[in-house]
Structure formats: C-alpha cells, structure tokens
Amino acid sequence: MPEPLNTIEDLPDGNVALYYRVKARQGFLESARELFHLVRDAQERFPNRSRYLYLDIEGHRNQEGGYDSDMFELQSKFLTEFLMSYLTEARGPLAILKNPLPQDNMIPEALTIFDQPPDTEHPHPRN
Secondary structure, three states: OOOOOEEEEEOOOOOEEEEEEEOOOOOHHHHHHHHHHHHHHHHHHOOOOOEEEEEEEOOOEOOOOOEOHHHHHHHHHHHHHOHHHHOOEEEOOOOEEEOOOOOOOOOOOOOOOEEOOOOOOOOEEOO
C-alpha cells in the first residue's frame, strides 16, 4: 500500500511531522501550493508547534539523472528561500535543512508566486 501523499502527524515529543510526496505528474505550481497549504494547515491544527517537513519526489528526472527544472526550483528556491522560514527542519532528496532561526508562525493567508523573465526587472504572477 502506498504511503499517503500528504499528512500532518502530531508527534509524542510535541513536534509536528509533515509528509509530502510530489507525484510524477505534478508541476512546480501545484506542488508549491500544496506544500504551502500543508504548512498552513499544520499551524492551524497545531499552533506554534515545531514543524518538520519530509519531502519525497516521484520521477521528475532529466536525462542526466538530476531533477527536472520544476523540482530543482521547488527544492532549491521555494523550499530554501521561502517555505523554510515556516519550518524548523526539512528533509528532502537534495538536502537536510535546519532553520537557524526560530520558525515563523505568522504564515501568510495566501501564496502568490511570481515569475521573473530573465530580461526584465519586474516580476509577473505565475498562474
């Protein structure tokens, strides 16, 4: 039986474990939105408890064996530069990340993702 795609588990030590698995057919936007909502849901259900994210990714490999651009961006940009501030620790295929600061529990109500074309200075919303 496959493991659930995304779960929030109340741990005996008072922390919260978040498990998220990106499906092979998901892209960056869907994965980022679902991860964001998983973190928000954890804050709502277990306010201010330390959150530990476990991230798995199905497929999404390029010809060289690395991750495709969507999953590389999800791990190297979205997780490290945005979502990590709302977590205590994250474990994914590319790295184990520990937040050097206390996790931020003031999670925004909504997620807006901007796409910045390489030749401009003004970001554009991604749909």
